[in-house]
Amino acid sequence: MDKQRKYEALVRAYHRDLFRYAYWLCKDKSIAEDLVQETCLRAWKSLDSLQDEKAAKSWLITILRRENARRFERKQFDLVDIDDFGNEAKVSDDPHHQQEWLQAQIMKLDVEYREPLFLQVVGGFSGEEIGDILDLNKNTVMTRLFRARNQLKDMMESSASPRGQQNG
Structure with missing residues (x-):
């Protein structure tokens, strides 16, 4: 060709x-x-x-x-904070709001965790491919993916706990 x-x-x-x-x-x-x-x-x-x-x-x-x-x-750019979606305890049942909330939480992750997670979830790359892209070994990538998911899980649990206390 x-x-x-x-x-x-x-x-x-x-x-x-x-x-x-x-x-x-x-x-x-x-x-x-x-x-x-x-x-x-x-x-x-x-x-x-x-x-x-x-x-x-x-x-x-x-x-x-x-x-x-x-x-x-x-070029130097002005740094802008990510929009705050308000009180995170008020996560709606609306799928659009849930997606916005999740994106905001992902953006709160350090870039070392956020980037591999994005490449895997959205890009569909394997751990080895992510390692090639980011110039990291596969074990480092897998560790960062594990930590990213754990941090997201902790964020979800901490935002859910105030709602649970209000109901009980």
Whole structure:
């Protein structure tokens, strides 16, 4: 397959995943689109370095992560706190509110736990693939995933306990 067709096939296959990951990283649609464009440009320039097409998705995600890091090297951004969803004890039964609450809790995790969890749950990557993307060994990845889930579980239990006390 020639370079142009190989590139087009990669972009077609992974553009949606790249955008979803970019948006998760920056929470801004236009910045996410820019990150994906920069990723695609770098992928085109270094397409010959992709040896195993089965590793294309993790290769592209790695490029995107590096592009995101370059974004911070080039420009200083104002840091903004994540929106506080109010009293966490008031978690609604509405699925939309539950999803918002869960996303807020995930964003409270340290990045070392948040990123592997996102890559596994949303990206569908295995522990080994996450290790390749984040340049960590598989055991470290699995430990971080375990800790991330435990922290989320603790957050859920602590937000549920005030509701349970009100009912009893």
